[in-house]
Amino acid sequence: MVGGNVWVIVPILCLGVGAFVVYLVARLLTKENGWLASLTAGIFVAALVAFVPLAVVTRRALDTGGPLPMWGGEESGSVVLRSDPGAVVIVGVALMLGVLTSTYSGRYLALDRRNDLYYPLLLLMVTGLCGTVLAADLFNLYLFIELMSIAAYVLVAFRRHSRRAIEAGFKYLVMGSVGTLLFLVGVALIYRERGTIALPPISSAPADPTGLWTRAGLAFFLVGLGVKSALVPLHTWLPDAHGRAPSSISAMLSGIIIQSAFYALLKVSLGTGMSARALGGVLIAVSVANMTLGNAVALVQTDTKRLLGYSTVAQTGYMMFGIGMGLYYGIPEAIQAGFFLLVAHAAMKGLAFLSKGVHRFYLDTSTLEELRGTASQLPLVAVTFTVALGGLAGVPPLAGFISKWFILGQVLQPGEPLAYVGLAIFLLNTFLALGYYLPLVARLFIVPDSTAGRAKERVAISAWMAVPLVATAALVIAIGLYPGPWWAWVEGIGPYLLGR
Amino acid sequence: MTAEMIGLLTILAVPVAAAVVLFLLRGRAVRFAGWIAGASTVISLAAALAMLPALYRGEVPTLTMPWIPAAGIKFSLHVDWLTLPFLVTEAAVTLVAVAYSWGYHHADDRSGAFYGLLLLFGVGMSGTTLADDMVLFYVFWELMLVASSVLILMWGEGERRAPIALKYFIFTHLGSLMVLVGLIVLYDATGTDTFSALRAGITLDPGLTRMVIGLFLVGFSVKMAVFPVHLWLPDAHTVAPMPVTIMLAAAMLSMGTYGILRFPLSIFTRADVASFALPMMIGGVVSEVYGALMALAERDIKRIIAYSSVSQMGYILFGLGTLTAQGITGATLHVVYHAIVKALLFMGAGWVIKSTGRRHITELGGLAKRMPLAALCFGIGALAIAGMPPFCIFDSEWMIFSGGFHTAHIGLSVITLLGSLLTVVYAAQLIIGIFFGSQPEGLTVKKPHWAIVAPTAFLTALAFIEGVFPAMLFDWVAHELPLILGGQW
Numbered sequence: 001m002v003g004g005n006v007w008v009i010v011p012i013l014c015l016g017v018g019a020f021v022v023y024l025v026a027r028l029l030t031k032e033n034g035w036l037a038s039l040t041a042g043i044f045v046a047a048l049v050a051f052v053p054l055a056v057v058t059r060r061a062l063d064t065g066g067p068l069p070m071w072g073g074e075e076s077g078s079v080v081l082r083s084d085p086g087a088v089v090i091v092g093v094a095l096m097l098g099v100l101t102s103t104y105s106g107r108y109l110a111l112d113r114r115n116d117l118y119y120p121l122l123l124l125m126v127t128g129l130c131g132t133v134l135a136a137d138l139f140n141l142y143l144f145i146e147l148m149s150i151a152a153y154v155l156v157a158f159r160r161h162s163r164r165a166i167e168a169g170f171k172y173l174v175m176g177s178v179g180t181l182l183f184l185v186g187v188a189l190i191y192r193e194r195g196t197i198a199l200p201p202i203s204s205a206p207a208d209p210t211g212l213w214t215r216a217g218l219a220f221f222l223v224g225l226g227v228k229s230a231l232v233p234l235h236t237w238l239p240d241a242h243g244r245a246p247s248s249i250s251a252m253l254s255g256i257i258i259q260s261a262f263y264a265l266l267k268v269s270l271g272t273g274m275s276a277r278a279l280g281g282v283l284i285a286v287s288v289a290n291m292t293l294g295n296a297v298a299l300v301q302t303d304t305k306r307l308l309g310y311s312t313v314a315q316t317g318y319m320m321f322g323i324g325m326g327l328y329y330g331i332p333e334a335i336q337a338g339f340f341l342l343v344a345h346a347a348m349k350g351l352a353f354l355s356k357g358v359h360r361f362y363l364d365t366s367t368l369e370e371l372r373g374t375a376s377q378l379p380l381v382a383v384t385f386t387v388a389l390g391g392l393a394g395v396p397p398l399a400g401f402i403s404k405w406f407i408l409g410q411v412l413q414p415g416e417p418l419a420y421v422g423l424a425i426f427l428l429n430t431f432l433a434l435g436y437y438l439p440l441v442a443r444l445f446i447v448p449d450s451t452a453g454r455a456k457e458r459v460a461i462s463a464w465m466a467v468p469l470v471a472t473a474a475l476v477i478a479i480g481l482y483p484g485p486w487w488a489w490v491e492g493i494g495p496y497l498l499g500r
Numbered sequence: 501m502t503a504e505m506i507g508l509l510t511i512l513a514v515p516v517a518a519a520v521v522l523f524l525l526r527g528r529a530v531r532f533a534g535w536i537a538g539a540s541t542v543i544s545l546a547a548a549l550a551m552l553p554a555l556y557r558g559e560v561p562t563l564t565m566p567w568i569p570a571a572g573i574k575f576s577l578h579v580d581w582l583t584l585p586f587l588v589t590e591a592a593v594t595l596v597a598v599a600y601s602w603g604y605h606h607a608d609d610r611s612g613a614f615y616g617l618l619l620l621f622g623v624g625m626s627g628t629t630l631a632d633d634m635v636l637f638y639v640f641w642e643l644m645l646v647a648s649s650v651l652i653l654m655w656g657e658g659e660r661r662a663p664i665a666l667k668y669f670i671f672t673h674l675g676s677l678m679v680l681v682g683l684i685v686l687y688d689a690t691g692t693d694t695f696s697a698l699r700a701g702i703t704l705d706p707g708l709t710r711m712v713i714g715l716f717l718v719g720f721s722v723k724m725a726v727f728p729v730h731l732w733l734p735d736a737h738t739v740a741p742m743p744v745t746i747m748l749a750a751a752m753l754s755m756g757t758y759g760i761l762r763f764p765l766s767i768f769t770r771a772d773v774a775s776f777a778l779p780m781m782i783g784g785v786v787s788e789v790y791g792a793l794m795a796l797a798e799r800d801i802k803r804i805i806a807y808s809s810v811s812q813m814g815y816i817l818f819g820l821g822t823l824t825a826q827g828i829t830g831a832t833l834h835v836v837y838h839a840i841v842k843a844l845l846f847m848g849a850g851w852v853i854k855s856t857g858r859r860h861i862t863e864l865g866g867l868a869k870r871m872p873l874a875a876l877c878f879g880i881g882a883l884a885i886a887g888m889p890p891f892c893i894f895d896s897e898w899m900i901f902s903g904g905f906h907t908a909h910i911g912l913s914v915i916t917l918l919g920s921l922l923t924v925v926y927a928a929q930l931i932i933g934i935f936f937g938s939q940p941e942g943l944t945v946k947k948p949h950w951a952i953v954a955p956t957a958f959l960t961a962l963a964f965i966e967g968v969f970p971a972m973l974f975d976w977v978a979h980e981l982p983l984i985l986g987g988q989w
Contacts, residue, residue: 395646396639405635405684406571412688423684427677434670442653446662487570 247357290317332494675722780821827903
């Protein structure tokens with residue numbers, strides 16, 4: 001008997017059905033980019049509106065200590081979806097990014113074809129994302145994460161005429177599928193030991209796993225989902241994929257898709273019985289690798305979007321550092337800080353990719369050199385790009401600085417030497433990252449003296465692109481100046497993941 | 501809201517509002533940009549001076565508004581006797597720099613942005629001295645850096661301004677990060693963000709205390725540009741447009757001094773800081789001698805004066821390191837007097853450069869007859885920096901040396917004294933190279949804009965007046981002593 005709280009399934013239904021509706025409209029009525037984009041944005045807005053009750057109900061369940069809202073069968077083994085604080089945050093961010101991206105695509109896709117496939121795939125990708133973070137058992141999680149991933153593979157290779165885009169999509173497909181395969185092996189091993197593939201709320205998760213099969217299964221989970229979350233050294237698909245996808249898709253991928261896979265990793269590991277301390281230790285170790293490798297390799301990049309891709313690897317490292325320290329030492333506020341960075345990063349990285357896309361659309365630039373002096377032609381985009389990069393670099397008073405302040409403030413709580421070492425590495429990496437953020441910003445504004453006489457003409461950008469850019473830039477500044485409401489939004493995740 | 505609270509807000513709000521207006525007006529602001537900026541700096545300075553009556557009554561004007569309640573972070577501004585000299589100095593330096601820009605900066609459609617950024621640079625400095633909350637302090641600290649980097653990047657001279665601005669940002673940011681770590685450790689230890697809690701005294705375990713003091717000292721020394729973390733300074737000062745150089749050298753460097761006084765020396769006890777006294781004094785002496793030697797070796801006027809800053813900051817660090825009443829008072833006074841004299845020197849340099857189009861002392865000479873007023877002002881500036889009475893720096897240097905002689909390290913103090921001889925030599929070389937000797941070929945002299953002459957003459961007079969009547973400033977600075985090192989002298 002299927003029952004439970006219907007609000008849990010409504011966002012998924014809305015997006016999934018919407019995908020089909022858009023496809024039908026595109027095939028039968030019009031292929032006009034503006035119409036399809038508006039329709040897609042409208043569907044995202046509808047899903048966002050329908051998502052609000054879910055957020056409210058989940059918060060109320062946490063406050064009163066009642067059971068989390070779920071959908072599916074009443075018995076424990078057949079619950080399909082269950083909401084939790086982290087899922088609420090990730091779905092909310094994904095829907096907001098979806099609105100911005102689809103509006104932006106209203107003009108950005110004008111140079112591409114096959115937009116009858118683009119918009120449905122975008123909706124399906126976010127449907128898969130919602131299902132991934134809301135799933136209450138491992139099979140459904142597999143279903144939805146595959147939906148998300150396959151839509152993502154196709155979208156990465158969207159520009160079929162480009163050999164490198166096909167190669168990037170193919171690499172993403174192969175590595176992502178290997179990840180999923182390892183995940184399935186993990187599911188099989190867990191099933192062998194436990195006899196169930198249900199994913200309970202973390203507070204009722206089994207205690208420390210003692211069985212060999214469970215431990216092996218957890219290892220497979222970590223690696224399998226680690227591929228999709230771009231944990232070093234499983235991240236190698238990311239620079240290519242995020243570099244070659246259309247910028248609007250890169251914004252989604254870097255902004256929230258990776259982070260949703262990471263949240264799935266957290267849910268699955270902790271829900272199957274891995275201790276917070278063990279997972280925290282793994283995350284801290286991996287975060288150091290992510291941060292350092294991401295920043296170091298970004299320094300030598302010449303292509304802008306690949307640079308932003310490596311920046312995502314590094315920023316994921318910062319998030320994992322906060323979350324890992326929180327899990328290891330049992331500090332909910334540190335986990336809260338890591339998720340705060342997740343939200344802030346989605347806004348900042350989304351803004352960065354969208355700004356870069358405008359450059360490509362109007363000026364056909366892709367390398368860092370080609371961005372030189374473009375501020376005179378695209379002043380608004382230069383400002384938004386600067387806001388995004390300044391935020392990522394951690395310049396106050398933008399969102400990135402306050403995120404780092406929160407993380408640093410929390411991880412020093414235990415007062416142990418490990419915390420100070422981690423702090424030193426974190427700060428060194430922040431410092432290292434300046435080496436590629438700052439020159440990028442400077443390059444936008446500096447015109448070499450030799451060409452100073454010939455000022456380039458200003459290019460007017462379409463409102464389809466300008467509005468999302470300005471809105472996201474305002475968001476980045478707002479999160480930086482008034483982090484209070486956002487900080488409160490991510491509050492429940494820490495206690496939830498620690499099983500309290 | 502009391503009048504003082506409004507005054508506190510005015511010091512920051514008026515320049516910020518003016519900057520926003522200037523940015524929004526863009527090209528249309530060309531004719532008015534300078535006047536708007538000037539007016540807002542006058543208001544800001546007046547508001548800063550308006551704090552004096554309250555301070556004399558023994559009050560401590562404070563303004564607190566909630567900002568991020570969940571993390572205990574507040575928007576909190578606060579003026580006490582430690583803040584005041586620094587606040588007034590940098591407000592005044594911003595004012596004269598803006599006035600100087602009227603004559604020095606070539607007006608074009610980016611003028612609005614130029615003046616706006618100058619104002620934001622000034623706000624960064626004011627905010628740093630006024631901030632009573634750690635996050636707020638750091639935000640303003642970085643604002644100084646961002647605003648000045650953009651100014652160097654966009655209006656700097658020469659093809660190399662982009663890499664130099666980058667070097668400046670990264671180098672200084674390294675110091676800022678060290679300060680940030682110190683701030684976060686303190687935040688963690690006390691659980692609050694406001695300095696008032698810190699002033700009540702905190703106890704950390706000894707290893708942590710030493711680490712925090714060390715981090716603060718090194719981090720703030722980067723900003724003060726003492727050897728060996730001064731490497732950002734010569735290039736940045738040389739390439740920056742002159743008004744920015746004036747603000748950098750005269751005001752921003754002293755923010756490092758403010759940081760050292762506000763953090764390690766106010767929060768911790770004398771016993772905690774004592775082990776750092778000798779390194780500070782040695783660092784100060786090394787910086788002093790190094791800066792003076794490099795100034796002797798250089799030929800570009802701006803670079804000479806830039807290295808002179810490294811040298812003078814060495815005096816200040818030495819004075820702070822003595823941990824005596826005279827030494828610390830002398831160091832703070834030196835901040836103010838150095839601001840006057842360094843601004844004067846750079847303004848004079850700008851006068852010469854604008855009039856002749858040349859910047860190397862090998863290409864200049866014999867200008868005393870053709871630019872008598874410039875020679876007078878520049879000459880007084882050079883005498884002042886060399887520590888000659890009756891000019892102001894003599895007074896502060898006297899106090900620093902006397903502080904040094906009160907410590908056990910007499911030898912270092914003697915070296916400091918001898919080092920000041922080098923200052924005399926490079927100052928003399930500068931003056932003689934520009935104004936005396938034979939005139940080289942093809943040296944033309946244009947009449948300068950009045951806005952270049954007036955501030956320079958004003959500062960010349962001020963250097964003399966402060967040298968002869970230093971009582972008021974001495975009184976202001978002496979009031980800070982109870983706040984430092986627990987007030988035990």
